[in-house]
Amino acid sequence: MEHRVYSLPKKRMGELFGLISSSRQLFLPMEKGGQFQFSRVDEHTDLEGVSLDRLLTAGSAKELFFPQTQQIAAFRRRGKEIELTSAETLTSAFVAFGVRACDARSLEVLDRAFLGTPRDTMYEEKRSKGTVVTLACNEPEETCFCSVFSIDAASPKGDVETWIAGDTLYWRPGSEKGAELTQELDALLDPCSEEEPEGLIQLKQQIRSIIGKLPLGRLSLEQFRPEALQELFDDPAWQKLSEPCIGCGTCTFVCPTCQCFDIRDFDTGEGVQRFRCWDSCMYSDFTTMAHGNPRTSQVERFRQRFMHKLVYYPANHDGLYSCAGCGRCVSKCPNSMNMVKVMKTLGGAQHV
Ligand code: SF4
Ligand code: SF4
Structure with missing residues (x-):
């Protein structure tokens, strides 16, 4: 070409x-x-x-x-029968x-x-x-x-x-x-x-x-490698890092790489409209299942978000990080907690 x-x-x-x-x-x-x-x-x-x-x-x-909200299906009830009436319209x-x-x-x-x-x-x-x-x-x-x-x-x-x-x-x-x-x-x-x-x-x-x-251009990724997974996971710094986090989910909603969603059914009285909506791993009810929630504290939820972006995702995708350094979470978090603070703390301040 x-x-x-x-x-x-x-x-x-x-x-x-x-x-x-x-x-x-x-x-x-x-x-x-x-x-x-x-x-x-x-x-x-x-x-x-x-x-x-x-x-x-x-x-x-x-x-x-x-899209943040996307209709994926609609059903109509006729007695005990359920009929699929529509799905997402084509783009x-x-x-x-x-x-x-x-x-x-x-x-x-x-x-x-x-x-x-x-x-x-x-x-x-x-x-x-x-x-x-x-x-x-x-x-x-x-x-x-x-x-x-x-x-x-x-x-x-x-x-x-x-x-x-x-x-x-x-x-x-x-x-x-x-x-x-x-x-x-x-x-x-x-x-x-x-x-x-x-x-x-x-x-x-x-x-x-x-x-x-640019002041943040010298952040280092050296520490965020698959071999360091356990060491990073166990780092006591997560506790302090996560304390200001109120679990509002803003960082996930403005993030261009976040991809979690939930499926919600809306009962219209005559049937059901089914949507998929963005979700946030920072929410306490995220992925709640019949047996409960796999991450019960904010520190676990907070750690998951950043471990996923910097360690789990690249480990499973040929080294591709799930952060693009757009800085939206840096400017939007109401409590000034963000990717940069995590990278500085866990990546070693000497690399900044
Ligand atoms: S925007 Fe800040 S306070 Fe809100 S969930 Fe994200 S890290 Fe926590
Ligand atoms: S800097 Fe990274 S984690 Fe923060 S919003 Fe942008 S892509 Fe997402």
Whole structure:
């Protein structure tokens, strides 16, 4: 597949969004109802006014592929008979534009969880219909630590990779799906003569230089390896680390890699609507079974969340960590407890 770079004057991005949304659903990071979130472009959206300067949405792009609430079935009762009346409606082809490098990596983590065995067909359907257009982070923030997980925010992997350098949008397809979308936008995108235009080279250098100076960029993963599992599990530091945690679950709901869900039935009086809803391993009733709860204290629940992300998950997935260093949990925990504190404490402060 050709990895040619295309360009478009930034002031024509409204036209680009218009053309994409004429054939597919388009989701952009936008302010809506007081929240900065991926939102669907509709006839009321002022495409000229869309700003891609803000770094992270409150929730991640995960929600487009694994929604917080998703109907999976509906049943009707007729006496003693139960009839299946509907299941989840099918997704239309869509484009998620402006996905940051950390959120794009998170989709790799979710793919391992949902596209293995057994296969999650609802997630698979959304992944097959969705084209991910990433956007490089011109101004990474102090809470970002994606580079610790070898994520390159200057060159974010996606079906299409884009950069905004000065007055120009650069666009490079990264997959067959991305090449297909690029072809559809042929009337707007200009192929660049050089493989890597000078403006793009400079922007990447600038971004990498900022990332090199970020305060959390020197966190170490050295200690978080499968052989250290028992030692980390038994570390007495979990007790103190978990004390401020009130089990609100905020960190799991904003996390782009968290993937736990619960199945809930809603009785309509005439039948049942069945939904799957995000759940949190930080909740005291998480995975409660007939015999009780496997993790009865907050310290056990807290330890599970971080051990899963830093030790269990990479041990089972070829070293892929289930944290992308997006920093959302760092800025959102009401009690300032987060991944960074865990990594600093258990990874050894000397590595920070
Ligand atoms: S770590 Fe913070 S955000 Fe997460 S459940 Fe505990 S208090 Fe809530
Ligand atoms: S654990 Fe925190 S920093 Fe890591 S991906 Fe989740 S929200 Fe982002």
